[in-house]
Amino acid sequence: SAPAHDFHAFTPVSAAxxxxxxxxxxxxxxxxxxxxxxxxxxxxERI
Amino acid sequence: xxxxxxxxxxxxxxxxxxxxxxxxSHTTVEGRAEVIANxxxxxxxxxxxxxxxGEEFQGTQAKAQLVRNAKNTVAYWRDFLGKSxxxxxxxxxxxxxxxIAHDKTVAFSIHDSESEEPNNVTVSEITTRHLxxxxxxxxxxxxxxxxxxxxxxxxxxxxxxxxALREAAQNAGIEVLQFINEPVAxxxxxxxxxxxxxxxxxxxxxxxxxxxxxxxxIASRGGVYTLLAxxxxxxxxxxxxxxxxxxxFAKEFRKKYNTAGDPRKDERSxxxxxxxxxxxxxxxxxxxxxxxxxxxxxxxxxxTATITRTRFELLARAHFAAxxxxxxxxxxxxxxxxxxxxxxxxCGGTSHVPRVATxxxxxxxxxxxxxxxxxxxxxxxxxxxxxxxxxxxxxLVADFxxxxxxxxxxxxxxxxxxLKDAIGVLAVSGDERGHGKFVPIVLASTSVPxxxxxxxxxxxxxxxxxxxxxxxxKRIHVExxxxxxxxxxxxxxxxxxxxxxxxxxxxKSEVWHTERVIAxxxxxxxxxxxxxxxxxxxxxxTGLTIVAREVGGKASVRGSVPAYEES
Numbered sequence: 020s021a022p023a024h025d026f027h028a029f030t031p032v033s034a035a036x037x038x039x040x041x042x043x044x045x046x047x048x049x050x051x052x053x054x055x056x057x058x059x060x061x062x063x064e065r066i
Numbered sequence: 067x068x069x070x071x072x073x074x075x076x077x078x079x080x081x082x083x084x085x086x087x088x089x090x091s092h093t094t095v096e097g098r099a100e101v102i103a104n105x106x107x108x109x110x111x112x113x114x115x116x117x118x119x120g121e122e123f124q125g126t127q128a129k130a131q132l133v134r135n136a137k138n139t140v141a142y143w144r145d146f147l148g149k150s151x152x153x154x155x156x157x158x159x160x161x162x163x164x165x166i167a168h169d170k171t172v173a174f175s176i177h178d179s180e181s182e183e184p185n186n187v188t189v190s191e192i193t194t195r196h197l198x199x200x201x202x203x204x205x206x207x208x209x210x211x212x213x214x215x216x217x218x219x220x221x222x223x224x225x226x227x228x229x230a231l232r233e234a235a236q237n238a239g240i241e242v243l244q245f246i247n248e249p250v251a252x253x254x255x256x257x258x259x260x261x262x263x264x265x266x267x268x269x270x271x272x273x274x275x276x277x278x279x280x281x282x283x284i285a286s287r288g289g290v291y292t293l294l295a296x297x298x299x300x301x302x303x304x305x306x307x308x309x310x311x312x313x314x315f316a317k318e319f320r321k322k323y324n325t326a327g328d329p330r331k332d333e334r335s336x337x338x339x340x341x342x343x344x345x346x347x348x349x350x351x352x353x354x355x356x357x358x359x360x361x362x363x364x365x366x367x368x369x370t371a372t373i374t375r376t377r378f379e380l381l382a383r384a385h386f387a388a389x390x391x392x393x394x395x396x397x398x399x400x401x402x403x404x405x406x407x408x409x410x411x412x413c414g415g416t417s418h419v420p421r422v423a424t425x426x427x428x429x430x431x432x433x434x435x436x437x438x439x440x441x442x443x444x445x446x447x448x449x450x451x452x453x454x455x456x457x458x459x460x461x462l463v464a465d466f467x468x469x470x471x472x473x474x475x476x477x478x479x480x481x482x483x484x485l486k487d488a489i490g491v492l493a494v495s496g497d498e499r500g501h502g503k504f505v506p507i508v509l510a511s512t513s514v515p516x517x518x519x520x521x522x523x524x525x526x527x528x529x530x531x532x533x534x535x536x537x538x539x540k541r542i543h544v545e546x547x548x549x550x551x552x553x554x555x556x557x558x559x560x561x562x563x564x565x566x567x568x569x570x571x572x573x574k575s576e577v578w579h580t581e582r583v584i585a586x587x588x589x590x591x592x593x594x595x596x597x598x599x600x601x602x603x604x605x606x607x608t609g610l611t612i613v614a615r616e617v618g619g620k621a622s623v624r625g626s627v628p629a630y631e632e633s
Contacts, residue, residue: 025588026612026625032537032584034630035483035608038292040513041250042475043459044257046264046289050513051474060517060603 078214078243078464079204080456081197082251083231085144085158086276086304087415088113088196089450090204091457099255099454099461104203110415110449111200114141114162115192120180124199133337136162138176142277146172146189148230155300158277161337165189193234201240214241216460218248218452220273220280221296243463244471248273249282250291251455252413255446256437257289258458264289266509267408272393272426273452274416276304281393283400283407285484285511292484292511295400302388304347304416310382311343311373312336315358319369326365335364350375351418379421386421390429403542404430405576412438417448482513483608487581491600492534493522504538504578507602514608519601521617528594533614535602535627537581545573587614587623605629 040047053060079102080091087110090102101109106126116128116139123131131139142158143165151167159165163174166186173186205212217235219228223245232242249271256262266287273280279302283295316330316339329335338360349356354375363369379386397404407430412423423438430436437445446454463471473479490506507520524531589598596616603611609629615622 025590025623026585027587028585028625028627029583031628031630032489032604032608032610033486033581035514036486036511037481038484038511038513039477039480040482041247041284041291041293042244042480043246043250043291043455044254044289045462047291048462048474050290051479053515054479055473060515 074211074213076214076241076464077205077208077210077212078216078460079201079208079212080218080251080453080458080460081200081215081235081240082218082248082453082456083144083193083197083200084113084275085142085278086113087111087449088200089453090200091450091453091460092204092208093457093461097461099258099457101450101453101457102204102207104200105206111203112141113144113196114139115195116140117176117178120178122178122195124196129341132162132341133334136333136337138178139163140174140176140187140192143172143174143189143192145278147193147234148224148227158305161333161340190230190234190237193231194237197235197240198238201238213239214243214460214464216244216246216456216463217242218251218456219245220278220298221247221249221282221293222280222298241468243466243468244459244475246456246459247282247293248280248452249284249296249411249413250293251453251459252411252451253284253286253291253455254458255451255454256411257286258454259446265408266512268294268402268406269409269411270393270397270407271411271413272389272417274302274304274389274412274414274422276415279303279389279392279414279416281396283396283402285509287509287512287516290513292513294402294511295396297392297396297399299392302385302392304344304414306385306388307347307382307416307419308340308343310385311346311358311378312339314373314377314381315339315343315346315369315371318371319363319367322369323365323367326367329364332364338363346373347378348418350378351420375420382421386419386425389416389422390425393426394429403574403576404434405542405574406540407431407434409435409437411451412436412445413448413451415449483606485510485512485514485604485608487537487539488578489584489602489604489610490536490538490578491520491522492536492580492583502534502580504536504580506538506578507600508604510539512604514604515606517601517603519599521597521599524589524592524596524598524616526595528592528596531589531592531598533587533589533598533600533623534583535585535587535600535610535612536583538578539581541577541579543575543577545575584610585612585625585627587612587625589614589616589621589623591621592616593619 082089111125112129114128116123116131139162141162146154165172173188175184271282281297285292346356357372359370420440423440427436488506489508492502508518601613607629610627613624
């Protein structure tokens with residue numbers, strides 16, 4: 020991997036806005052599954 | 067009821083229950099969503115019930131009874147469910163059974179049995195009877211007993227209305243698996259097409275119905291939908307187009323037979339006029355001329371006339387403009403510009419009217435795709451969209467436990483942080499002379515966690531590359547064409563002023579503005595003309611992980627940015 024000085028973090032992204040996503044469609048169901056089992060994207064793909 | 071559930075497998079369909087029409091739908095074994103035709107061959111089944119000597123009629127048969135048996139015909143009651151009499155607008159029911167107050171709810175006083183005395187039948191009971199008939203039609207078609215459904219509702223349907231609908235459905239033997247919002251169902255129907263590509267886009271769904279129109283602005287991010295703004299309008303609707311035709315034909319009739327009365331003044335004549343005008347409107351969506359013909363319209367006189375589509379478009383011009391305005395104002399409500407809108411999905415029966423779609427197309431930028439039969443040959447039938455979406459969702463959740471569905475729809479799952487601004491890279495290479503150009507990778511209003519990857523061009527000469535990860539926002543750049551041939555004079559008449567402003571219509575374009583630099587990454591010794599892949603991972607707390615690497619090369623850099631914390 021690259022040396023640490025090749026990456027500099029300056030500031031976090033702006034505060035997020037809380038909104039409601041629609042519980043509809045295959046991609047939502049995948050989101051709900053990940054959220055309920057607290058999985059990341061790559062963990063979810065492996066299963 | 068859950069005790070007996072374990073034995074038989076669940077058979078789930080999609081049900082769209084509207085004030086004017088209802089539809090039933092299922093997905094085929096190949097996974098295609100289909101709208102089911104009832105015994106009469108109707109896919110759009112009028113939401114109307116009528117009684118003669120205790121016999122019940124529904125759908126098209128009941129609709130025909132609006133002329134001869136209006137008092138025992140119930141129509142346009144969906145929006146009354148779960149509401150008190152004081153809070154409903156009974157206007158659409160003027161020509162059928164009138165709603166009355168009954169306990170805390172709304173009822174209709176109708177002769178629904180053979181007895182002389184009318185019964186007070188609540189809207190809940192009417193709904194149950196209607197849904198039972200829909201369920202039976204679907205069961206007959208599928209050859210197995212339907213037990214469950216996903217039902218669609220408008221976005222402003224309150225919890226009490228959903229509870230009332232759930233109960234009415236339960237009484238009809240239907241387990242409601244989930245209520246989904248109508249505009250989202252319509253969008254799902256488009257996204258479920260095999261040829262559809264997942265994209266990040268802003269979609270406006272305009273559901274143009276018979277008695278109301280509903281508009282929703284939706285951020286579609288990789289197939290996950292977020293409602294940004296909604297509007298509901300009971301003045302802008304298909305019935306207004308019918309009324310424009312009714313007035314026209316009533317005037318024509320009076321011109322021809324000036325001794326006969328106004329057909330709009332007699333209830334039965336008015337009902338005939340309304341039914342035939344709706345039929346003429348539908349015919350004008352398909353052909354360029356249509357004929358209006360009613361036997362014994364008024365004073366025993368048969369009346370026949372023809373009308374062209376052009377004439378109709380002139381008569382209803384104000385209503386078309388109102389539809390366009392409603393959609394434009396909802397985009398504004400979402401804090402967006404028409405340039406931000408990638409697609410407009412038209413659904414609901416009124417979307418068949420060609421002028422509705424063409425006026426919208428000219429009011430929005432050319433690149434905005436308007437999904438309607440008049441503007442796209444590959445558009446899906448707008449009357450079927452919502453029902454198809456319901457069928458798709460039904461097939462997705464049919465095997466889930468009721469508990470699982472409830473938990474997935476819980477705010478703990480659905481309320482998520484959405485990015486305020488877009489995140490992307492500022493590509494600084496030779497040809498952009500230091501300023502760089504912002505390339506968005508994750509758009510604003512995307513829910514997190516999210517992962518997106520983009521390929522950007524490295525410098526043509528190769529060498530070291532600085533990748534700036536930035537937040538960016540879209541601005542609308544307005545360019546006024548400078549045409550100073552003559553000074554605008556205040557004494558000018560209104561007419562020439564209008565002409566002048568039309569000449570000088572500003573040219574708008576979208577420009578990305580870099581808000582701030584989040585992080586910098588350096589890739590060293592990149593090959594000549596290399597492509598660079600940048601992956602941005604936004605965690606559930608909006609913390610970032612960034613990976614940049616040369617496509618096909620060995621060089622790669624990785625780093626993370628912690629999440630924003632309220633101090």
